Amino acid sequence: MDEKELEAESRELLPEDPAPDCPQDTPQLFARVLDGVGAGRPLSWEEAQAWQPGEEKEVLWMHLCRNQAGVDEFLLSLNIPEPTRELLVSDRTRPRAFREGDTLVATLRGINFNPGAQPEDMLSMQLWCDGKRLITLRRMPLQTPRRVLQMIDRREAGPTDAGALITELAEAMITRMNRSIVDMNQHIDRLEEMEDDGNAEKMLDEIAIIRRNCLGLKRHMGPMHEALEAISRYAPPWFEDHDRREIAESIDRLRRYLEDLDISKESAVVLMDDIRASSIARNEQATYLLTIVAGIFLPLGFITGLLGINVGGMPGVNDGDAFWVVVGLCCAILAVQLVLFWKWKWL
Structure with a gap:
């Protein structure tokens, strides 16, 4: 056989x-x-x-x-x-x-x-x-x-x-x-x-x-x-x-x-x-994206946290346009960050 x-x-x-x-x-x-x-x-x-x-x-x-x-x-x-x-x-x-x-x-x-x-x-x-x-x-x-x-x-x-x-x-x-x-x-x-x-x-x-x-x-x-x-x-x-x-x-x-x-x-x-x-690469990609997001919101969180402290004498408290000034400032910081991240090839 x-x-x-x-x-x-x-x-x-x-x-x-x-x-x-x-x-x-x-x-x-x-x-x-x-x-x-x-x-x-x-x-x-x-x-x-x-x-x-x-x-x-x-x-x-x-x-x-x-x-x-x-x-x-x-x-x-x-x-x-x-x-x-x-x-x-x-x-x-x-x-x-x-x-x-x-x-x-x-x-x-x-x-x-x-x-x-x-x-x-x-x-x-x-x-x-x-x-x-x-x-x-x-x-x-x-x-x-x-x-x-x-x-x-x-x-x-x-x-x-x-x-x-x-x-x-x-x-x-x-x-x-x-x-x-x-x-x-x-x-x-x-x-x-x-x-x-x-x-x-x-x-x-x-x-x-x-x-x-x-x-x-x-x-x-x-x-x-x-x-x-x-x-x-x-x-x-x-x-x-x-x-x-x-x-x-x-x-x-x-x-x-x-x-x-x-x-x-x-x-x-x-x-x-x-x-x-492949699994490690996916995890690293996720970690990288989370790091980028954290890097973007870190300065914005610092500004909003600083302006949100409950103490007297904060400028613009009684000014109706102060909120939009802060929003514009945050948008400007975000735009600068995106430009820098793109230049450094982080994005």
């Missing part, structure tokens, strides 16, 4: 599991035995536990809920060392990958598209693979495995071996990250178009949310980049050269997304600076 198809499908929500706490009786969410040509047959929990490698091309994929009873016992039956078992069922979700003999152990992380989730909310998926058996584990509902399962069940050029299955999961998880990045860029574009609507405070709050989302996504996606590079570099021999090339493509795509996050963050910063500068 190419990048455009994954991006288009990422707009649709797939039903995952009955509920986040895995209320079913067994920890298995689904299991498929790949036939080596892109399809697979389903297995029950009991059949999957008893499955043994048969035909050369067959690969078992089990997707489990790691906080359900019975997971640790099943992992123990596969002779997985205790530290690795603890990693597979723990809540330590920082992306990482390492080789353990002929097995590959990794923790991958994707964006949470469940209802009510925020873009920076991330979901983890642990995996363990020995080349013939791939075990993926999650705690909260994760849509990426269902995408790959859909390809297998529909026989839509699904993965043919363990390495291809891992690369398909990683590629789908990474490509779905682009949805949040595109949404943030579109939101920034809309805010740029609204820049002069005067609602600066609301816009600054929205930009601050975008910046926090960018920082959160980059903080989580950076280690994912390192984990994929570790898979490409240290995977066992059953992880073939074409799988490494596919992982390299996913790494390059993730690197582009990280660069897009940097651009989004910088765009948000520039837009925030522009809005603040």
Whole structure:
């Protein structure tokens, strides 16, 4: 499945599991035995536990809920060392990958598209693979495995071996990250178009949310980049050269997304600076106008205040023309002020 198809499908929500706490009786969410040509047959929990490698091309994929009873016992039956078992069922979700003999152990992380989730909310998926058996584990509902399962069940050029299955999961998880990045860029574009609507405070709050989302996504996606590079570099021999090339493509795509996050963050910063500068300029203009008005009425207020003091001996008290003399004087002072302000380029 190419990048455009994954991006288009990422707009649709797939039903995952009955509920986040895995209320079913067994920890298995689904299991498929790949036939080596892109399809697979389903297995029950009991059949999957008893499955043994048969035909050369067959690969078992089990997707489990790691906080359900019975997971640790099943992992123990596969002779997985205790530290690795603890990693597979723990809540330590920082992306990482390492080789353990002929097995590959990794923790991958994707964006949470469940209802009510925020873009920076991330979901983890642990995996363990020995080349013939791939075990993926999650705690909260994760849509990426269902995408790959859909390809297998529909026989839509699904993965043919363990390495291809891992690369398909990683590629789908990474490509779905682009949805949040595109949404943030579109939101920034809309805010740029609204820049002069005067609602600066609301816009600054929205930009601050975008910046926090960018920082959160980059903080989580950076280690994912390192984990994929570790898979490409240290995977066992059953992880073939074409799988490494596919992982390299996913790494390059993730690197582009990280660069897009940097651009989004910088765009948000520039837009925030522009809005603040525009707001400051409007405030300074208002302050400037108020200063001019105060400068005009300061001498006029002084004259009227001086002539309005309640003391004896004020000239012109009994003169009927004194009022108009004062009005004329104030008008003359106003005219002189306007001429001076214009000359000094204050107006």
